[in-house]
Amino acid sequence: MTGASISEQLEDVESAVESGRKKIDWARQHMSIVESLREDFEADQPLAGETVAMAMHVEATTAVLTEALAAAGAEVAITGCNPLSTHDDVSAALDAHENITSYAKRGVDDEAYYDAMHSVIDHDPTITVDDGADLVFLVHEEYPELIDSIIGGCEETTTGVHRLRAMDDDGALEYPMFAVNDTPMKRLFDNVHGTGEASMVAIELTTNLSIAGKTVVVGGYGQCGKGVAKKASGMNADVIVTEIDPRQALEAHMEGFEVTTMDEAARDGDIFVTTTGNRDVITEQHFEVMQDGVLLANAGHFDVEINLEHLESMAEEVVEARDGVTGYVMPDGRQLNVLAEGRLVNLAAPKAEGHPVEVMDQSFGIQAVAAREMATNGDQYDAGVHEIPDRLDREVAEIKLDAEGIEIDELTPEQREYMDSWQHGT
Structure with a gap:
């Protein structure tokens, strides 16, 4: 491995793990979508045998997603996607999980930042989950031998999707990536x-x-x-x-x-x-x-x-x-x-916690179902940038509505026939 995990870097690991666990548990209480998916994942094991490499903002809500992917059967290696966005105690709590290795540490210089990313890639991922596309770019630039074994990945944010589309336009993106940022359940809530x-x-x-x-x-x-x-x-x-x-x-x-x-x-x-x-x-x-x-x-x-x-x-x-x-x-x-x-x-910022937990629940719900889709149906997607299938976006919305106790109308058979027909007119 290129770099040490967070537990090997911190002096008081036990205290950090306890602090991080409190943050994660608090976030989990307010992330009904990811928790619902986690329960399904534990039963169905859709990521069994997969290795997920992640470069994300390592804070409490990200940790809930990370542990859900591990519950789905994956081995997970994670690092930060920004030198100042990691919460070290959350990173330590993740590293204490038997199926997760975290290399994320706050305040690192550029060399240490990329050393950690190399360490994540050294786990030989089959799925990548990215925020900003640094991980995807590094795989293509320095680890081309891994591309054939990578099923696909998911990209979280606007900037990352821009980079991926530029790679795709140049014919340089060699495995399928879901543009998580662009789907309604992410774009209309997380971004705004x-x-x-x-x-x-x-x-x-x-x-x-x-x-x-x-x-x-x-x-x-x-x-x-x-x-x-x-x-x-x-x-x-x-x-x-x-x-x-x-x-x-x-x-x-x-x-x-x-x-x-x-x-x-x-x-x-x-x-x-x-x-x-x-x-x-x-x-x-x-x-x-x-x-x-x-x-x-x-x-x-x-x-x-x-x-x-x-x-x-x-x-x-x-x-x-x-x-x-x-x-x-x-x-x-x-x-x-x-x-x-x-x-x-x-x-x-020093006291910043990132986006509100309930908002990130929606975005990370999309990440979770996108990773599941890659693991179960990845052979249906060619190399390049792909939109999140509408059925997955709707699945996440329905889970959220159910958790909130909100009921909505359904089309009657007559309404559905009317909407699907071109023959109705004045």
Whole structure:
């Protein structure tokens, strides 16, 4: 193996395991979808004989998914998908499971981050579960000999799906991957309510500053940007949206938000939140005109949306303004404050817990059924990016409704015939 498991890295493993177990058990109480699937998995063993490699944000809700996959019969190896999003105690609790090995550790440098990913791949996976596509890319780049034995995988987030589609377009993706991010049960809930709510909470917890009365600039109006904009507006902030897509810009305008360019918004914002999945959303030209004391946060997967190289080169001094807040002091005395080192604020900020548990239950329910689908029907999918089959998305929704005690109508035979026919008219 390339690196040591988390249990071999921590000094007080027993205490960490106990702390992590409490977090996992609390999350499990509120994850009715994954728990329902876990019960089925234990009975049916759909992943028996499989080895699942995971690169995810290793926190309590992820742990509930990980243990559900192990309950389905899989051997699981997991590491982090961001250097600052791992909860070490949760990682230790996972590593204590007889069928799980965790290499995730918070605060590692790039070398240790990729050493852990190599260690996960050294388990010779047959299924990959990814968040950001680093794991999939590394398999293709450095372990091509494993590709024939990998049935397929699942990708969690917007940025990762973008990368996979680019690989697919170039003919470089050599095994099937489910675009978990793009299915309704993930996209309409996790991206909007999860990213929006968790990002604003993380900003408040990190700074102890109010959102109300401030001007919040949201970079990008995809599903994540919509969530941030709506939650900030609900907290009584004035919201400005910046966009590159004319349709999404028009949607933001029609939903009551001011829409302008980042060049203009940079002068007015108190809080900036980037959600695009692209690089250089906020750069030197924007830093030059920002107000003293602004807060700069990123809710995209990688730390490239706020150009920190530009900011550091412009700064006369860099200070630790507060735990999780780095202050860049400009020559004219203005201080621009970056949260969580420009990494995704809802998970990387010191007190951040990630998306609400109930929201992640839906997303990880999709991950669980997608992994089951790959294990049981993987030969039906060619190499490339695949949408989650609608029947799986509906299955997860039905489990959630049942857990909430919510009943819905069903089509009558006459209604179904009417909807399926082209012959009915005026």
